[in-house]
Amino acid sequence: MDLLEYQGKQFFASYGIPVSDGEATSSVDEAVAIADRIGYPVVVKAQVHTGGRGKAGGVKLAADAEECRTHATNILGLDIKGHIVEIIWVERASDIAEEYYASFTLDRSAKKYLGMLSAEGGVEIEAVAEENPDAIARIHVDPVEGLSEEACRAWVAAANLNPQATEGAVDILMKLYTAYVDGDADLVEINPLILKPTGEVHALDAKVSLDGNAIYEHPDYAQYDATQPRDEREEAANEKGLQYVGLEGSVGVIANGAGLAMSTVDVVNQVGGKPANFLDIGGGANADVMAGALEVINNDPEVKSILINIFGGITRGEEVANGILEAMKRVTIDAPIVIRLDGTNATEGRAILEPELDDKLMMEPTMLDAARRAVELAQG
């Protein structure tokens, strides 16, 4: 899960990484009170799960209470690329001498941690990587051995930061590594990491993505749930234990297994249709799971036809067929359904469905045929 900037800064602060003094709020009055407490000038920053906040007017410097009030009023409720600003972060403005970039993430090819440090911070690091790759000092860290201070120093030296920043950078990077590993993060990124005219090094921004699989080790991460970006359809599906990703089309897709579901979405596109979603019901396909999936799809008003693509492995065709029929009794479905059932005991399963077929429930022998039929129905 992706943290908002202020959550990332609080996460960093809990590992001893210096960040600007600040507080989050949803109220204009409180924003002014926070600014009064921490002292002017302050920066008022929109807290949304998207980039380009500055360009959209979501980051403003305020010299006094009046300016703070104006900016807080303007930024709260602002629409930044479809994200409405509900929370702002008010922090003490920093004097900046230089801007750097620092991050840790997993290098899936090397199967080791990758640290990246650059003297060219404050800009899109992808652009730096493309135009001037030598400007990024990289370090691979073996997860078993960890990051030694010696290795960290050599890494900082390779990045050619201002010599004044060396000690502060080493200190922050060692802490950032601990936060990355102990905090079970997929990504920790500071851009910019700043050197102040006074010589201190400091995290001016925070981008943190936490590993959802490790939540059991961090019960306090539950607090981040409330600020995750929401898709109502996805939420309804997650409550039923289904893997759902909302898309923009009109063919509802239900399949068992992530790979097959992805493949089904592909095939719908290939035959000229637009999938409304990706929905993985997992390995089995019993009536409860199928009914839950149909309910989720049924709640999407854009859906004009439903494609159920089940491959029975351990699950037998009869169970799948009975599950579908039982689910259809429980949920009133508006859109026509096209089924493709294959795999273990598919013949038996199809025989159960055969007598029930009509213009609301159809069956096709292959994935491609089923996708074609579903797309025709959606467009018809």
Added chain:
Amino acid sequence: MSIFVDENTKVVYQGLTGSQGRYYGLLNRDYGTQVVAGTNPKKAGTDVDGIPVYANVAEAREATGANASCIFIPAPGVKSAVLEAAEAGIEFIVAITEGVPAHDEAYFYNKLKADFPDTRLLGPNCPGIISPGKANIGITAGHIAKEGGPVGIVSRSGTLTYQALYELKQKDIGVTTCVGIGGDPVPGTSFIDCLRAFEADPATRAVMMIGEIGGSAEEEAAEFIKSSMTKPVASYVAGVTAPPGKKMGHAGAIVSGGKGTAQAKMEALTDAGVRVGQNPTEAGELMAEIVAGL
């Protein structure tokens, strides 16, 4: 012949006494796999339908000669289960469990590489491995695979693995070994590990490879195929039309910054001489053509 596992593989199930472990452990035994032991420190001395349960893998190995393990332990216990098996001298570890933290995976992957170089880990978050007619370790439905070869299968996706086995069986094409490497960020066994083993296996004469969006494993496999493989390969990559940045059920299946797209993977594979299908059925047909021409 087959790769990694065969009729002589003796398997200890870590988590045999749990509901999933019991269910699949017994199914695997019914298939013909040598399921020789289970482990559970609290249930040592008992048995699961005649399969003896030991306190730990070392004791199970000592008593039964187990050389492989299959892990059905819940995610929080997988790291210690993998290390326990490796320390006990197990040569082939299959971790079925999904939802293992990425940092745990990165840790035990590197720990095994450094301290237990002769141990191979498959998974986590994978369907397991089947050498049809010889051994089935994991959650693959054994009867959808035809034994004998000449095709080896390696796949990142569970249900698409089944689909591939089934498509080949429908065409009366046998499989030497089918390896599900799983879709997690740090898989213990990679495409390249399997491709190399298939290249060296005389009974395998062609390989079917099923990829997915995210990461660069398919691109790396394409390079390996180009430089080091003589046997023909057919492939399918799922997620051609996945929207960028969306997670589609697998931690590994994330597209970002134009890298790891299905399109890029398919181009890399095609460039390496691989015949790439637009959907699993088409990939099966391409494989049938390859087999007919062998």
